[in-house]
Amino acid sequence: MVMNTILEIIIIILLAAIIGLFFLGLSRKIMARIHWRYGPPIAQPVIDIIKLFNQTSMSHGKLFNFGIIFSLSGSVVVLLFLPLGEMCPLSSSGGLLVILYCMLIAPLGLALSGGEAANPITSIGISRKFLLAFGYELPLLLILLTVMTHFNTISIVDIVNMQLQTGWSFQHLPLLLSGIAYILILPAILDLRPFELIQAPQEISSGPMIEYGGKFLALATIQHAFNVFISLSLFTNLFLGGAENPGYFFLKMLIVFIILLFVNAVTPRFRIEQAIKFLWRWPALLAFAGLIIVSVTG
Amino acid sequence: MNHTGTSLKENLLSYFDDILVEISDEHRLTISCKKDSVITILSSLNRNGYNHLALISCVDWIKDNELELVYIISAYTEDSEKGKMNILVKTKIAREKPELLTVMSIYENAEPYERELHELYGINFKGHPRLIPLLLEREYEIPPFRKDFDTRKYVQDVFDKIPFVEDKKGRK
Amino acid sequence: MNLIILLAIAFGGALITYFLGKISQKIRDIFAVFISLALAVIAACFYNVSSREIYYTGFLDFPFVLRVNTFSWFFAVTIAVIGLFSIIFSLNYIRKRGNTDFYYSMMLLVIASMIGIVLSGDLVSFYIFWEIMSWSTFLLISYNRGPAISAGMKYIIMSVTGSVVMLVGIVSLYLHYDTLVYTELSGLLNNASSGYILFIIILFFIAFGVKNAIWPLHVWLPPAHSEAPSPFSSVLSGILIKIGTYGIILLIFVIIQINVFLNLGEGILSVRYIISIIGVITILIPTFIALLQDDAKRLLAWSTIAQAGYIILGIAYGTSESVAGGMFHFFNHAIFKSLLFMVVGAVEYRTNGVRDLNSLGGLIKKMPVTFIGGLIGICGLIGVPLTNGFVSKWLIYKTLILNNSPFLAFAALLGTWGTILYSYKLIHNMFLGQLPEKYEKIKKAPFSMQLPIVILSLAIIFFGIIPGLPLHVINSIESGFGMEPLTINIWGIASDTGTINMLNIFTAVLVIGIMVWLIFKVSKKSTVIGQYDNYAAGTTVPKDKYNYSVNFYDPLCRMISPYLKDFIDDFYMSLARSIKNTGNGIRRIYTGDVGHYVIYIILFLALLIFIQINWELW
Amino acid sequence: MRELELYFGPQHLGMVGNFSITLNVEGDRIVKATANPGFLHRGFEKLMEQRTWIQNFPLVCRINVVEPDHMELIYAMAVEKLAGIEVPERAQFIRSIYLELARVGSHLFGLWAYANMLGFDTVANWAMYHRDLVLDLFEEITGGRVYHIYIWPGGVRRDFPKGFKDKIINTLHTIGSCVPDYDDTFFNNRIFYKRSKDIGKITHEEAKRMGAVGQVLRATGMKQDIRKIEPYAAYDQVDWEIPVRTGGDAYSRIWVVRDEMIESVRMILKLLDKMPEGEVYNKIPNPFKWNIPDNEAYVRCESSRGELGLYLVSNGENKPYRAHFRTPSYNHGLTILEKALENESIADVGNIMISLYITAPEIDR
């Protein structure tokens, strides 16, 4: 039993790392093709990480180190709450609300680490990160509440199981609205354009990452890869029926991700207040409508 | 010779008596004046619609021991005759401790030009709000754009004297 | 052990401290710590004791009843422990100020009166202790003079208004039922008409709401919290305002009884929903206002109001999970908010009274322990998993969602995200970023300040991983109220609608954290560099000028600040002004001339006669 | 209250050219911006005083790397004026075509910079690709991609090779056929509109007072173009329009650039139609013994950034006595930029800077 759980944990972490890094590489390749370029090999993020681990790095202090470790482990912990087919090692420890809270740890860690760096540009990046998070959390909370109220449970495993019986969430009207809202806010969660304003290299020279080099940047990249996996997998679990089989699961995530990449290719980035206004207007409105319908129809 | 230029010339000569106006080229009017009357001439030109200061330049006439400042003025206008006019207002000042009043009150965009001339020729513009270095990082004994500043000798003295690190190691 | 002895120690200690101070400062300090320690120990000894003692005072036949049960024990212990820590914290903080004897004795008096409140068994003694607490609090708030006096005035005016309203309620109860002892009242009120119960609830709710800073009765709190001395701020925010919470719980669960309360009104218009909505408003608006604050203590003060909103929401919603969440949040809030005020106080102490968030920065290098305290404090405040705030908030959210109140849940969750914003701003602007040159030589906080900070931060983590301990107590309180108890174990909650197991999460975080740390450790070592070796687009880092803290959330603040004018405060101020004007008008009647008074009297008699002739009223 | 001083450049991904802006920031608003040039100062005008008239050609084109051709032209024009050299008719046409191609290339570079600044990689890549097509044409006639040294006192260095006309038309058609794509993805993009509207706004009066020229002036509603006012080369031989907008903000400036680019393409096609046959080069004296009589000249032309002027003094020797370039970026970058950045968000620094079309080497020289 315990051995089984440990095995599951290892499989999930490895799978998430591989898929996340694959998505990062794929995004670079697809973006290159849209730019009329050949593009890097798909494994380029892995090559970068190998290089970064072989570089020296500069640290600004203990919190600088602790923040990045905290952030990465926070992301990994979230993975254990997400069901991947039958596998969900921590399914019994709190459900969707805990996922919501554990997703806090990663940005908080990065923020602490960046704060110690004593660089105002980092702080600006963090301020943007929190503001953007505040922007997309409003619709996200509505969406998650709609789902939880609709299925009348706070356990994500139950939600996936119920979808296996009644069909994907997308087929029910209120959840369709929330699903569309979720797609609208996904670029903000994944740091894709038009919401790519946390790093915004042309404006604030890669923001919170500014003092990261060597292994710090490597860990931050891995964390980003996990984040990609988490957000997509959460979406797939909540709206696309989860994983009846790992292949399908991957395919569903891939399709969503590629749609996001196309949007990424044809939009410039917002200013932060415009981003918040957008997020609080359309996605929030859709999600709100969904929640009203759900709570009225019971 | 065009009409605008000659009428402007007559106009100027009637107001100022110690200036020299010549129409050197088509649409080029050269006004030579004393250093004190620059401001009045420029403001009268500005009132006449020549409101675009294109350039403030300086020529170092080392043989005469004089610096010649050249203000090049033209007009923002859609009138083609007036638009063609370029007026060069020239004045000469001594090379030692050159001083002049700023023209920023008339043309706001004179600010960086005067800063640059201060730096490259050592001219002190009185009344300029920030005569701080604009382009250069190092201090030079002679302002570098003056004719007696020999860049080739300077390069030999400063940059060429710095040893290669390999040489230095070898010597040691 | 007798309850009256406990109270005697408390009040007597307060008095003796004042006179000991005249003899020796050192003895007074030790004595104050000793008294508060004794209070904490004695209060803790009453665990699981249920007793009721009646003393007759012979005054108007009111019995003076003291009682202890798990409910009052829970509050008494929290009060005594937080009081102890803030007394310890005061040792260094207050040393260089004047009038320290007065400070200590007032501090002990506040604690004593609060213990008195939670131990009292009838409304008369409750009211007496309540007034002692209000007035001694007023004296402590205005301890710093200057702006503190006006803050204190604001507090005492609102507080007195509240207690007068409460007095009306008490008198009304006495007229109806002829008794003011809780146990006797609770049975009688069951049969009262719902209109009367509503009347009582409103009267008491105003009084407790003022103390608990429920929107729109919160206006006294921000100035009072920010102007009071920091150790007292932590008492004020950690426990004193929770006396209001105690009162509300007392009202709803003891005097009125929960089933009566839940059945007042129908659906969205039921009293329970209305109070929940007031709670949600109390969460949301202050959270956003806290974002705009630049004063560390004022920010925490607004945050206190917002967190009080969670407690009210949990208690008023009335399911056993939400009440447990509310009460647990009271306990947690007492810990982390007093911790945060102590952290701010330590910084204030070392920087000679600077608590402006725009002029600090980089203090982590100089005060690491204080920083860790602050970090854990804000984690608790946000409710990051593995801190105590998480479990209490989780309970509230869960019950809100499963009972089909998603909008209440949404508002509460949104408040949490606002909390992240302002609490990160707090910690960032004080401790992170570039250290200004003038603070290069600052020393770390003294031991007497670090001790409470360390203990309280450990408590946050401890109760975050083992929430079962306080939940067990809360469970027995709830069963005392006649509610369905939760199914809990030591690591969390195990019910069929949703389980939480902190041990699992803790193990996962620990193991994964160690793994990541190992990866970090194994890979190439990094060199530690100072704050001036930093990216500045190729130029050198300017000293003192390379720190982003002013208007940290400028884009958002620009968007929301027009909507967040404190119009409630404006309303009260204009009310006060108009009362003053009316007073002036009335004063014009009293001219001081005897002839005028004679005319008044004659006019009044004429009026009476006129009324009698026309209507024959008497 | 702690002040915050941020640096935008010299080492910054949003900075095109080696330039630095010091920003005094409060929140995310800029209280005061100070331009800090000089990272590219080489003392060109001093160096020119030590080289002969012809030796200076490789030097002048390096003053502005984005668009060296107008630098060549202005120097050639000044030398022609001082020495009294005539330019044949065909050479005038070739000069115009060549300069307009350079303008298209330069505007495409500007589009790259602006799109890149907004994070719009796709358009940036396309624009840079199309600019490369223009550079290929240059490479074919001059042998250099960036620095061409094609314009010469007395004409141009060599005639167009055979079939070159068709190649130009082909390239222009390739670029022109992509204009709808650019419009759809970039110029009519709602987010581009939101990002650039009312950003870095300069009124007409301010623009005049602070010496604005080129797009910056034309975006405030004034039809001012040296090509019309004082036509040089063959610009008076064909009909063309000056694109104007009235907003005065970044949005208007970028749209003026776009319209100008399209107008340039049209103009090239017209010029190609009208191009006469004949010589392209009038002989000049032996460059090694070429003394130009004692005189001075101020000439100006319209570069892709605005009015470009050269004040050239000769004292009768084989070298210039003094040369001073009046470059359009000078006032844009040092006076207008500081004004335009005030009270803007730090997210828009690069946005405003690139929309003002500032190239650092022009300022520093």
Added chain:
Amino acid sequence: MDRNKLGKWLQSPGKMGQKYSLHALYFCTGCGIIEIPPTITARWDAERFGVIPVATPRQANLFLITGYVSVKTLRPIIRSYEQMPEPKFTVGFGSCPINGGMYWDSYNTIKHLDKYIPIDGWIAGCMPRPEAVFVAVTHLWTLIDKGMADGYKKYREDYHYYRENQEKILGKLEWPPLFSSKKM
């Protein structure tokens, strides 16, 4: 190109990683920057070799010094170079950093860049074509393979001399020495 040979990756992952993930610091030091956009965009696409521009020196390991270096630019160059994590490689782009090139007699450009920071390779020409960047990158791969791209080690060893040269031009530098030199 041995990017796809797994054996080599297992043998020396550090070297291979450095070879195929060269992150170039984006710093427009001179007019050579005009050929960098074509190099990294659609026509030439440096990203297929793993070369991308990055915003801050902390993330970079390749420093392309694009063109002449004026005295004022030298300071940020040194600052940026010192902030880059090791191993780091520098390539001088164009004739001007080699020996002053066209500006050999200018009073404001430093002539030999390798007097102030170590350079691993040069690209000659004014302006070098984008292809030349690729030639330089492939050449740099060979150097990394053979362990000859060791400018950063040289800088560490001879920091004392480099610092002395830097201070001769720039006066007293504001930042403390990067390495405490034993040979003082």
